[in-house]
Amino acid sequence: MYGDSQTKNVPQWNQETDVLVIGSGFAGLAAAIEAHSAGASVIVVEKMQAPGGNSSISDGGVAAAGTPMQRAADIVDSPDLMYADMVRAGLGLNQPALVREVAERSAETFQWSTEYLGVAYLDRIDQFGGHSVPRCYTAEGVSGSTIVKRQLAKLRQLGVPIKLQTQFRKFVLDDSSRVIGVCVREGYSFKDPAAGTDCSIRARMAVVLATGGFGADVVFRSAQDPRLTGEIDTTNVAFATAEALIETLRVGAMPIHLSHIQLAPWTSPDERGFGDGPRFADYIVFQYGLVVSPTTSKRIVNEMADRKTVADAILAVGHPCIGIADERAVSQSGWSIERALRKGVVRTFQTLKELSNFYGLDNDELSSTIARFNTCVERKADNEFGKPIIQNACPIQQPPYYAVRLWPKVHHTMGGVGIDVKARVLDLHGHPIQGLFAAGEVAGGVHGACRLGSCAITDCLVFGRIAGRNAAHEPRQE
């Protein structure tokens, strides 16, 4: 029967701990740190050979509202404004209490990352698509690994072990349906599912599920959205699969928003995976430049809209669109795009005519599109698509021109298991499943129909910490 193996014959435990954390990305590591700080013994299990998961390859952007740096830069922001931005992008499907928690704890959590973890951020505050004001901080190296490394260093310092190549297989529940431990596969290999041996770990207090999203799981994602077949690339690591989510649904967790799967609008079909084009597209083109259709040579969307709006607009064109910026935009932005240029994903052109010829655009049409766009920039008002013109934007007119082809890839799964504000996993009746917490991409409800860029890391850190703290306050089962 279904669920049988989760529960029959409670095993001779191979190992015991107070709090067991499954997954070693932003959320799992934050949970482990907090659970340990609250006095619990903690074990983290990670299925891969290295910790960090998808978090390590993220771009390290963290949204936070009401920080001292914002005040120093005269940016007026608040948790209420961040909340409103997230709910607008999420089309109102977001669970209000969860969004509020993320927005209200964002500044304190950002500060925790710098002061307690020692994460270093670039000296800039960006306004990414869908945000009303600049509130996005980027970890040094423009990589989530900067944050993950500091989290790992902290856990080493605290003496919390991370068991690598240890894949979560099943929950163990007691007769009252409380989660009391898990079965895992030690010596797990993503490439050789037969490898390793089964064993069990008791969690005397609770289990924290922090296993990430299912963006790379073609079977599961295409069941929810049949367009997302294996033909569609993903920015995720190949092992961003659904098996832990599935096991959690099998013990009766409430599925939330599973069919809301985010496509990144700033990815290029001219490279695999996340790649190097996004930094140019998202941080330079969308902010300073414009995106044109290859068939009309006209703009198609407010390039600073949320990801769903922009990705849907590109998909509606039916062919990869062209993102364009100029020398001044690149230099104003302060971002390095060396790697994308070396790979040929971003190309340079001395004239718009050259650019038009290369991408098969209508040069006259493109010239008038850019002229119209430049007028918007000069007037600080986009009367065509309502794009907010950022402060140091300039007309696109200084060669060389830079361009990238854009086509969406699967990026983030908004859906997952339902949680409450204490990060407790909810069952199908909306009641907490005892002994089980979840945080990060495996949990659903924070982002609704569409996640704003740079809100995921904030979510992972905020709810990871909440999950860890509350797990460590569960009664210890003797």
Place this chain on the structure above:
Amino acid sequence: MYGDSQTKNVPQWNQETDVLVIGSGFAGLAAAIEAHSAGASVIVVEKMQAPGGNSSISDGGVAAAGTPMQRAADIVDSPDLMYADMVRAGLGLNQPALVREVAERSAETFQWSTEYLGVAYLDRIDQFGGHSVPRCYTAEGVSGSTIVKRQLAKLRQLGVPIKLQTQFRKFVLDDSSRVIGVCVREGYSFKDPAAGTDCSIRARMAVVLATGGFGADVVFRSAQDPRLTGEIDTTNVAFATAEALIETLRVGAMPIHLSHIQLAPWTSPDERGFGDGPRFADYIVFQYGLVVSPTTSKRIVNEMADRKTVADAILAVGHPCIGIADERAVSQSGWSIERALRKGVVRTFQTLKELSNFYGLDNDELSSTIARFNTCVERKADNEFGKPIIQNACPIQQPPYYAVRLWPKVHHTMGGVGIDVKARVLDLHGHPIQGLFAAGEVAGGVHGACRLGSCAITDCLVFGRIAGRNAAHEPRQE
């Protein structure tokens, strides 16, 4: 543990049958008829005191593409066109194979309803919102009960019993996870959950789940869409709840599109439930008239768009909008709106000024809105919102004017358990759960993000029949 009660201590069966059907709406009754016709013994269980469920209070609209009546009326239609309409409304989330099945079997199923069941339809073919051509047939009495009654008559004739006040509680599975029967509550009372006694029914071949949607289940629907609190009314019967869906998810069924919940755009806040306003709004205002915002006195949307588009447009206004038609539209339409007039849900006005005064509209603005609309009607082209102007549309100018206030109510839950084209329920890995079929609103995937009006009954009949036939071809367990 979760799922335990589904499976332990296989009961002494109180009753046995080959195929057990849960639910007695369109889908369940169609399944029962087909299963019996295929040679199986069949029992239908229904939790309420009367059969028919939500189906009985539906408006009895059935979409079918490529019928003899369409050909006689020179309407060019095809399953391909119906498929395209359904997928466009569903925003591409629909499972293509399921939509294709509905579209391709629609004409044959409609014919089955008339010839085999003896259902009588009104002598008209309507084009409802989101359909490219007229392909919607309406059962006599403008009520789903017309179809349900013929289905019940057929089952009486076939000798298939319907056990009323018998609520499905849990599945019984064997050691190989096959569904082999169910636990039910006999003598169930929706108002007194403590009433009745538990017993069990063995299904030697299979169980067909046809328990409908969860539009009236506030806890479950607001977990998926937090805006759908108890404050929001529903067109559904009060017992359209999620308990059977939940039990099916608990045995490991794949949840599909649960957060896609349809709001009806043609409901009035001036009456409870489905009410009598919708016939005027959907069949007359949307087809012949216009919908204006109470704040601008201007049109807000293509009134013939799919339900999501129209409902979202009304919600975006933030206040009930006003649907307007005139005497000629009412008479051209051929629909009687006596009851809505008697209730005062639809009101008449001798002049537009009277109408404006009553609803607080700007009379000058309304007059020019209607003048512009009338120009569109005369030119057979709506240059403002792209509404298709139907053949016998006329300018809105002949008093009395008719009007209704419009505010969305929860109408249909697109999501449910995953099924394949054989109506087998899919598990979380996309494999069929042995011995379990599903059809109708409890199944997800056919309609994607938004169901087109009149496609639900077609879906229920098509997949109900498929489920019943395939259930009756499962090996009989002795």
